[in-house]
Amino acid sequence: MHYYIITGASRGLGKALAEEVLKQPDAHVLGVSRHATIEHPRYQHQPLDLSDIVAVENNLHKVFPARPDASALTLINNAAVLGDIGYLGGQPNEHFGFVFDVNLVAPAMLMNTFLSAYGGLGVPLTVLNISSGAAQRPVDGWGAYCASKAALDMLSQVAQKEQELRSSGVRIRSLAPGIVDTDMQEQIRGAETGQFSEVQRFVAHHAEGRLANPEQAAGRIAAWLAQGCPGPEVVLRIDELPG
Ligand SMILES: NC(=O)c1ccc[n+]([C@@H]2O[C@H](COP(=O)([O-])OP(=O)(O)OC[C@H]3O[C@@H](n4cnc5c(N)ncnc54)[C@H](OP(=O)(O)O)[C@@H]3O)[C@@H](O)[C@H]2O)c1
Structure with missing residues (x-):
């Protein structure tokens, strides 16, 4: 069984990714x-x-249970x-703690625990x-958002470097998915101009049908994952993926 752990799988890109990988007969999400x-x-x-973050710490054992039958994770x-x-x-x-906890601290804890829980499985x-x-x-x-995602990119690069130094074969990537038609984009279009100077550009993107739908983006990402994320780049944009 190929076990996927996907955060934010309830809507938007995460839901589309979960539904896309579930098309694979050996996938569990x-x-x-x-x-x-x-x-x-x-x-x-x-x-x-x-x-x-306390709840995250207390539930890590449920997110990463023993998976003795895993063929990949x-x-x-x-x-x-x-x-x-x-x-x-x-x-x-408190805005800064909230955004950093969801976007950086929790993902770092999940990465850390994923690698420690499954690193010895040999899959x-x-x-x-x-x-x-x-x-x-x-x-x-978008200060906290930009800063948290920049930190996530760097954390991914450090983690990949560590895995390469250990010749573990573990792949770590940080991917910008493009502009995808989700609730997050709706929030962006609803911003006040005085709080976000680019709001009209995002309104125009939407009005002109230039947003990717989540299923398209998820299909492209899942196909690249299935190929083993080829290439040395750790930080990528979706338009740099093959296909
Ligand atoms: N949409 C875009 O144009 C765009 C562009 C660049 C990057 N991205 C990135 O793509 C990813 C997906 O974004 P999206 O547009 O699909 O966002 P979205 O539609 O707002 O969905 C966010 C997902 O995250 C989950 N989530 C939010 N707060 C959470 C919390 N406190 N605890 C647990 N889960 C939480 C939500 O689930 P619950 O509400 O059920 O908890 C939901 O499933 C994000 O990393 C985003 O930064 C999106």
Whole structure:
């Protein structure tokens, strides 16, 4: 059985990814999010609020149980939040902890535990962190989001370097999925111009039908995962994937 652990599998890109990999007859998906929306005989839901770091710590054993029959294991850290869009100077201080916990601290704990729980199994292991183009450029109003995704990119690079130094064969990638038609994009289009100068550009993207649908993006990502994420690049954009 190929076990996938996918955070944020209840909607958006994460749900599309879970449904896409479940098309593979040997795939089992454990979805981690607050809500459960997928019903499938090989889907298991683990309710968890990734902004509650104590709860994350206390539930790690349920997310990563012994998998003696695993032929491969893949962790997809997909869940993330933008948090309230707004400029530094006008944010409540707890905003930063919230965004960093969901987007960086919880994914780091999941990666760490995934590698320690399954590193000795001798089967292919892959970690895919879903990043963002916003990791690579400053976007006003998205400070915590940009910074958390930039940190996730670097954490992925460090982890991949460590695995290479150990010749473990573990693959770690951080992928920006492009602009995908999800609830997160709806939140972006609803921002006030004074809190986010690019809002009209995102409204136009949507109006002109330039958003990818989650199923298209998920199909492309799953096909690349199935090929073993070829190539040396750790931090990638979806338009750099083959196909
Ligand atoms: N959409 C885009 O254009 C775009 C662009 C660049 C990067 N991305 C990245 O792509 C990934 C997926 O984004 P999306 O657009 O699909 O987002 P979305 O539609 O807002 O879905 C977010 C997912 O994350 C989960 N989630 C949010 N807060 C959580 C929490 N506290 N605990 C547990 N799960 C939580 C949600 O599940 P529950 O509500 O059930 O908990 C949901 O399944 C994210 O990493 C995002 O940064 C998206």
